[in-house]
Amino acid sequence: MHRKTLLLTTLTFLFIMAPAFCPAGRAQAAQKPSVKADEPATYFQKADELYLKKDLKAAASEIRKGARFLKAKAKSATKDSKEGLNASAQELEKLAKDVERGGVTSEKQLKDTFARSYHALANYEYLRASESWSKKKTRETGQALTDAAQDMEQAAKWSGRELETGTTDTIDYARVVGGKLVKGASWTEDEVDKGIKGIGSALSKVGENLKSRD
Numbered sequence: 001m002h003r004k005t006l007l008l009t010t011l012t013f014l015f016i017m018a019p020a021f022c023p024a025g026r027a028q029a030a031q032k033p034s035v036k037a038d039e040p041a042t043y044f045q046k047a048d049e050l051y052l053k054k055d056l057k058a059a060a061s062e063i064r065k066g067a068r069f070l071k072a073k074a075k076s077a078t079k080d081s082k083e084g085l086n087a088s089a090q091e092l093e094k095l096a097k098d099v100e101r102g103g104v105t106s107e108k109q110l111k112d113t114f115a116r117s118y119h120a121l122a123n124y125e126y127l128r129a130s131e132s133w134s135k136k137k138t139r140e141t142g143q144a145l146t147d148a149a150q151d152m153e154q155a156a157k158w159s160g161r162e163l164e165t166g167t168t169d170t171i172d173y174a175r176v177v178g179g180k181l182v183k184g185a186s187w188t189e190d191e192v193d194k195g196i197k198g199i200g201s202a203l204s205k206v207g208e209n210l211k212s213r214d
Contacts, residue, residue: 040066040121041154044114051099051110060100063110067092070117073124078131081124088120108160115159116210119203122151126199129178133192141192142181148199149175152206161209170198 047062067089074085095113098104129144149171156163163171177195180187 040069040114040117043069044110044117044158047099048107048110048114051104051107056099056102060096063092063096063099066114066117067096070120073121077124078127081120081127084120084123088117092117111158111160112210115155115157118151118155118158119207119210122148122155122199123203123207125151126196126203129196129199133196138181139184141196142178142183145174145178145195145199146182149178152199152202155206155210159210163206167202167205170202174199 043062043065047059047066050056050059050062070085070089070092074082074089077085091113095104095110099110104110125144125148129141129148132138132140132144152167152171153163174195177187177191179185181192
């Protein structure tokens, strides 16, 4: 009787803990967008919180940190993405000035600007992926695809708009292909081509929704 009770207890414990060790569960968790400490999302999040607390000077300071991040990216960007990054950095600087002097009356103004900044970053990563792929730099291509996918999700998050199912699928696909390239797993040229083209198409769709409305 004691052995049966012990066996039942052990099986119950294993059943409860199984999801934690399940590869599929780990893969799903890994797909959630993460934010590194030096990414603009950390500055944007602090700026938003400080703005709501009416600490306008501190909020403006965080926004300027985001602008500097985009300027730093622009230094290594190609002409096509450099213009977008610099334009977005200038928009952030203007926003910081307006916030500091109390000229921003809606939190939505902050979030829309942050969303456009992430769209510019996604475009930078997309073009970097295209260039790296043309040179057959597979790991660099994979990292750029992965970063582009994350930046697209951040753009959608800050905009407050839900991505269409097809766009979400495209982003997920690019992340999977990017992960294969980074890790050196099995991949095909058709997969990579599809991933890059898909991100390019998704960028255009999302960009239309993020255009500034004066």
